[in-house]
Amino acid sequence: MTLSYREAGVDLAVAERIAGRLAARLGTGLFGGFLPVPELREYDEPVLISSIDGVGTKVRLAALLDRPGGLGEDLVHHCVNDIAVHGARPLLFLDYLAFHRLEAPRVERIVASIADACSVLGIALAGGETAEMPLVYGEGSFDMAGAIVGVAERSAIVDGSAIRAGDVLLGLESSGLHTNGYSLVQRVFSEADYRRYEPALGRTLGEALLEPHRCYLQDIGTLLATDAVHGLAHITGGGIDGNLERIVPTGLQATVSLPPPPPLFALLESAGIDSGEMRRVFNMGIGLVAVCDRSIQSLATERLPGGCHVLGEITQNDESARRVMIRDDH
C-alpha cells in the first residue's frame, strides 16, 4: 500500500493553485512578508500595538448561507478597531484560514475580501496561511484568524488613563452584531429563519446577521484630531459593560443610558434570548464608545456621519463601586 498526500485528504494541487493565485495578488513568495517602514524613524518613542482575533462562529453562519464575502471585512475591521482604539496607525495584517477542504471559489472569495478590506484602509497584507485540515474541521467547516500590527507615538497612546469626572460618553452605532454572539444566535434560529424576509429589518435575518463589522478607523481619526479624547472602547464580546470597564480608571464611574436598540436586537430578544445575557454578549447597537471632554460633544455628534449618541457621563465614585453602570431605560 502506498499513500499520496491527496489520498490522505490534502489536495496539494489545489493548495498550490490557490497559493499561486494569492502570491500573485499579495506579492509574496518567500517565508515572511517584507514591509519597509521608514516612517518609524520619525517617531520619538515608537510603540508597536498589535492584536489577533477571529470572527467567532459567524464563519459557520456564513458557510451555512454560502455568503462568505463579508468575512474579510469582519476580520480586518475587528482587528483594526482593536488597535485604533489605542490611537495606533495600522501598518500590516496577516490572515490564517483553515478549511475542511480547500474549495477554490470559496477560499478565493474570502481571501479577496480580506485583501480588499486591507487595500481600502491602506494596510499591507503582509502574509497569509491557507490550510486544508480535514482531520480538524468537519465537513463544510472552516475558521479564520487575523493579526494586525500598528504603531503609535508613546505619548499619544489612548488607554483610558486620561479619563476624568465630567467627561461625556459618546456611542457610535454598530452595523449589527459585528463578530460577537453568533453561538448564541445559532442556538436559537434555524436555516429557514435566516432565509425568511423580515419586514422590520428590510431584508432577511441572515443578511442582517452577516452585515460586516463596521470599521471605526476614520471616525477615531476625526475624534483624535480634537485632542479631547480620553478613552476609546471597542464593544466586542462582553458587551458595553464589559468593554467599557477595561478603560475606566478606578475611582470613576461611567453611567450609561442606551438609546433604543435597533430592530435586529428586538427581534433576537423576542426569539427568547434573555435580555441580561444579550447585554453581556451583544453590542446592543453601539460598536464604539468614546470618552471625551464635554467640549467636543456637539462637534462630534455633527461630524461623525454614521450615527453618534450621547450615552452618559463619567462621575467621581467610591473605589469599591462598579466602574460601569448601565441604566435600564427600555
Next chain:
Amino acid sequence: MTLSYREAGVDLAVAERIAGRLAARLGTGLFGGFLPVPELREYDEPVLISSIDGVGTKVRLAALLDRPGGLGEDLVHHCVNDIAVHGARPLLFLDYLAFHRLEAPRVERIVASIADACSVLGIALAGGETAEMPLVYGEGSFDMAGAIVGVAERSAIVDGSAIRAGDVLLGLESSGLHTNGYSLVQRVFSEADYRRYEPALGRTLGEALLEPHRCYLQDIGTLLATDAVHGLAHITGGGIDGNLERIVPTGLQATVSLPPPPPLFALLESAGIDSGEMRRVFNMGIGLVAVCDRSIQSLATERLPGGCHVLGEITQNDESARRVMIRDDH
C-alpha cells in the same frame, strides 16, 4: 424560553477565568498589546518581516494522545524560523487558539507552552485570543495559529538573491517532522501504533511524532555572523525541493544529496507512504538549508552543535532547467 450564553455552548465563566489567568501572565487587559521599540530608531531602513502559520494537524495527534505541551514550541519555533531565514530579529508574537470546549487544564498547558517558548527566545507575547466554538470544532478538536513580527535592516535582508555558483549547501538536522505531513501520517497509523514503543526510535512513535519543531534562531545567528550566508530555506510543507526552490535564483541550480534519513522517516516509509510523496511533504531529517560561501564550510560544521551536513553545491545552469535537483542516493 430564554437562553443564556452558557446554554448556547459557550461557558463565559470558564472563558473569563482563563482570560484572567492569561492576562496576569501576559500583562495585558486592553484591546491591543503594547511593545515599545526604541531600537527601531537605530535602523537606517527598518523593514518589518512577518509571518503567520499554524501547526497543521499535529494538533489532532496531540489531542488524541493528550500531550499538548509541545505545541507552543511548535507554533513559536515554526514562525520564528520563517522570519529568521530572512535575517529578521523577532520582536513580538501573537497566538489564536480555538477549541470545541475551553477545558481549563488543556488550554492553560498550551498557553503556558507558548508563553515559555516566547520567553526563552526573548520575544514579547503581545497578545492572544482564546475562543470556544462548539459549532465549528468537533468534540475534542482545536486549532491554533501564531503570528510573528520581526525587524531587519533593509541592506541585511537575506532572500537568496546573493546566491552564486560555487556556494555550498549546508543542512541542519530537524528534530522530526516539525509541523508538516501530519495529515498523511494520521491516515496511515492508529492510536495503538502511536502508543507502541519503537526500538528504532528509543521511544513510542507518538512521542517521536510530537517532538517539537526545532528552533534555528541561534544557529542562524551564528551563520549570519560570518557574513558568508547567501540564502536560508526553512524546510516546511513542500519538502527540501519545494522550499529550496523559493530562494535559488533563476540560472543557478542547487544539487542536493541527502544524508540517510533518521529512523523515523524509514519507519514511515515502511508503513506504506510513497517515497516520492515523502520528499514532497516531509523534511527528511533536514529542517534548514543554508546556502553559503564555501569558505565557511568547515567552520559551520564545527560550530553548529545540532548536526550540520554538507548537502551539495550551487552550479551555473540553463535558465529553463530545474533550480533544485535532489540526487536519489538512498
